Amino acid sequence: MALVVQKYGGSSVANAESIKRVAKRIAESRRAGNDVVVVVSAMGDTTDELIDLAQQITPLPPQREMDILLTAGERISMSLLAMAITNLGVKAKSFTGQQAGVITDAVHGKARIVDVVPHRIRETLEKGQVAIVAGFQGVTKNTNDVTTLGRGGSDTTAVALAAGLGADVCEIYTDVDGVFTADPRIVPAARKIDRITYEEMLEMAASGAKVLALRCVEYGRRYGVPIHVRSSFASREGTLVTANSHVTHTVHDDLHVPVAVWDRIPGTLTVPDNHEAATEETAMEDPIISGVAHDRSEAKITVVGVPDVPGVAARIFEVVATSGVNIDMIVQNVSAARTGLTDISFTLPEGDAKAASSALSAVKDELRYDSLQIDDQIGKLSLVGAGMKSHPGISAKLFGALRDADINIEMISTSEIRISVVTREDALDDAVRAVHSAFELDGDGEAVVYAGTGR
């Protein structure tokens, strides 16, 4: 008996068969007594097909019209899903972003949710019906214009609705089992993370982990919505993202928490060695490291031979900011060989490199630098874990692991719970594997316990 918001992505509703499969899962959750709100994305490749249609018309479609076009995708998936659920004997109604009360600002293509007024969703739940809501879309308050939320939009719709409705949990269904300690395609021994804090998940997402959108996690943290990332193709537990990785949340029945897992294995009363200790000294349960994220989508720009006088760095980043580019890491090296000159490097999304370099070229005379170097062959590795702030020597261990693997570090940046390094792009996979091993994140069969529960 809980209020559950479930979100299904495009790959979970790619065709009539998968829509029926998802409908069955939703109907089961409703029949188990839960109040169920479902947020759904457009079917499979629909969005890409619509973008392609627009490209056939014009290379520069007005963003307002793009939003109207793209929202047709969710309209199709949400009504089909409502039909499929109704066909199973469970009443369901679909709602557009506007009908669901998802109010946004007027920035077409990447609108931000400013309010959620889900009157109609509440009414629908009170009648015992399932409410299906179009993800990725909203409506402007004053002009009643259709907007889309941009990347990660449907995840954000789901968390925002969960917050607005005071839901017990927001389940994000995807095509992987949850959040992993590293990308399993690179590190086959990567383990699914059972629980992770918002802060760690934010660092993971910001560092390139694609399973949850950054803004969705931010929204969840701000409103304290537990987010459960799990597979729509299996019934086992995924990863629970909450404020505290070791507190047992009272969430709905389908959501058993790790501590309770042992109770569910028939014929065993074995309690893990550290169980008692964990109860007394909860910090011990905190994993020091959550995982290793990586990102190949950035480029590095180096401004070579800048006069080493006050205000130059400020001016450089002012110019870059004015061109609408967000930068990530910054490193400044004093060049010993050329007195009075320095090199400033920074990383930024690859797609923004051209805009940033044009902006800097335009002020070359003013800044009096020697040259610009653009390097799009870099990779970034990030080690994330709330535990690292109280454990010294983490960075030494990280750098040691990379040295042992013969991998050169080009840039370093750190936060309270993250260390990121930039390497050559072709060394990135080796780097991820080396670090994953060094911090003993490699799987030890624990995942089998989950698979073995058969849920």
Next chain:
Amino acid sequence: MALVVQKYGGSSVANAESIKRVAKRIAESRRAGNDVVVVVSAMGDTTDELIDLAQQITPLPPQREMDILLTAGERISMSLLAMAITNLGVKAKSFTGQQAGVITDAVHGKARIVDVVPHRIRETLEKGQVAIVAGFQGVTKNTNDVTTLGRGGSDTTAVALAAGLGADVCEIYTDVDGVFTADPRIVPAARKIDRITYEEMLEMAASGAKVLALRCVEYGRRYGVPIHVRSSFASREGTLVTANSHVTHTVHDDLHVPVAVWDRIPGTLTVPDNHEAATEETAMEDPIISGVAHDRSEAKITVVGVPDVPGVAARIFEVVATSGVNIDMIVQNVSAARTGLTDISFTLPEGDAKAASSALSAVKDELRYDSLQIDDQIGKLSLVGAGMKSHPGISAKLFGALRDADINIEMISTSEIRISVVTREDALDDAVRAVHSAFELDGDGEAVVYAGTGR
């Protein structure tokens, strides 16, 4: 300088190329100084594809969800059309039925428009922009639910908007040149009708002419909206549907009326023989007959051997009406051979024949008839013309033409401006040709004048 509502059907916007072509036409009309509102249907086969998707999910989709699903089609076409127009340097914005203020009742799948509140369309026109409106859809007043208008929905949206905005003309663009004196596939000599009254057009539409939906013509007549049916593939005049077939309406420049046509042919000042006479005696200009419509979609039910006592016919049609079936023509014959008994025949849509015969079978004991005959091999021919009410001998001429062509008449019904006869279905084409010839409707090259203007 006029306010023009243009409606483009699915075949006119079937792909990116045709959307660009239509956009060009709209941009030209705007550049000529007109205020332009465009109503658009879904692209080509989109609606059928969406229906097919729903059928893959469930054989009986809830109608509310079907409406949400189907309205995705217009969302796609309207946004693409707005993009295409904008790409030509003319500002355009698209609006859903809800945004355009098309308010309907709550009968999903065949909603009726109850109000049009086009504030946003007016604002858009005042800014000099083209407003694109999704056809076929509206929104319920209180619950804000999406509805569709059913068959002929986009035509009706266009005429309703034209009425709500006080437009000078509503142009219905289609894949034929206008309304013809008969179906050109049956009568190759059929001529395009230049002007026709609402009443005649209503009779034509009700008698099987498919070019304009009945409800759209009804709406046009009620609010006095001139409807111009024309081809989206050519620029020549189509058919103008108005209150009076010989009054010159002050419509926009693109809409020259027949009287003015002669002025436009360079090098000729020839005035047709009856021009002067027509000015003094306008009734002379009224064509006696507008055209010949036909319909193969009906069936005939005969209730054989009904006791010829008062109240029996009333009871029969009461029973049929209760089964939700609309009947068309009724004939009662007194059977001389069997005193006290009579046969009652009526026509109805073929698809309703089963429901009506079941309803009648259920009361066989009460009505004491001998048997039911169902005949779906009938055809209906209708001769329509406002002139016929003042011209005696029209029906005699019609029956004579059919007799000369050796075609048997099974049923007859008449209105002030229409005579309909039922024949064998396989004799229908011959019947249409014979009547078309007898009333001298066959083309005499007049259509060439229009083609020759090259507009």
